[in-house]
Structure formats: structure tokens, C-alpha cells
Amino acid sequence: MGSLWEALVSAYAFLAIVPVLPFLLVFGVASVRSGDRQRAIRLAMDITTAFLIGIVASLINKLLGNHFGPYLILLFMLLGAGLIGNAQYRMRGKVNGMRLFRAIWRLSFFAMSVLYILLMLVELVKSMFGSEPV
Numbered sequence: 001m002g003s004l005w006e007a008l009v010s011a012y013a014f015l016a017i018v019p020v021l022p023f024l025l026v027f028g029v030a031s032v033r034s035g036d037r038q039r040a041i042r043l044a045m046d047i048t049t050a051f052l053i054g055i056v057a058s059l060i061n062k063l064l065g066n067h068f069g070p071y072l073i074l075l076f077m078l079l080g081a082g083l084i085g086n087a088q089y090r091m092r093g094k095v096n097g098m099r100l101f102r103a104i105w106r107l108s109f110f111a112m113s114v115l116y117i118l119l120m121l122v123e124l125v126k127s128m129f130g131s132e133p134v
Contacts, residue, residue: 016055019116023048045109052112059119076111080104 015022023044030040053073060069081104085095 012051012054016051016058019048019051019055019113022051042106045106049105049109049112052109052116056112056115056119059116059123063119063122073108073112077104077108080107 026047027040027044030043031037034040053070057069057073060072061067081100084103085100088095088100
């Protein structure tokens, strides 16, 4: 059981480092199977978000030198859910939990994509011009 878990963790780590791969893989398979490109894009976004959250949390941890990355992401997701839930309640008089979750998850895809690019650029610059002796 331990080696299976290690294999899953390694596969997740590989796919999280390059989140374009799971996006393209899921999009390709879903668009071929269903023929609906819009649905395939939404599914690819939903699945890739899990990988993006993992790598962005890791990059935040490395940048800040602590283990607060996943909690920071969760905090912003909860704040966003509160704001969107409040807007839903004011407009409709009730909160649709599934629509709220889907909205936060998809907004997280866009936010994590931007953060992934920015944090990877920061790490690249730090590795190129870092203060470590050669």
C-alpha cells in the first residue's frame, strides 16, 4: 500500500509542476468523448484547479519560508465564497451552495493560473540571480 501511495503522490507532483499537461489531457479526452468543447474546457478547468492549488501553495511556502500556503489559498477562497454568497442572498433571497462552490472553484482556476505564472517567474529570477555562491 505504501508504494501505491508514493506512486500517486509522485504522479500528482509531476502533474502539478506542469499543470498545462492535465488540462490538455482532460480537455482532449473530454472533447473527443463528448464532442462538446465548452463542457470539455469546464471539466479541464475543474480538474486542473486541484493541481494548481497544490503547486501554488508549494510556491507560496517556498517564497515565504513557511507552511501557510494552503491556508492562505483556503482563506481567500472562503472570503470569495462569503462575498459571492452574500451577493446571491441579496439578489435571490437564498444561496445556492452548488453554484457558489462552482463559482469559487472556477474563479480559483483563473487566480491560481495567474499566481502560478507569477510565482514561477519569481522562482526563475531567484534561481538565476540568487545570492547563493556559484
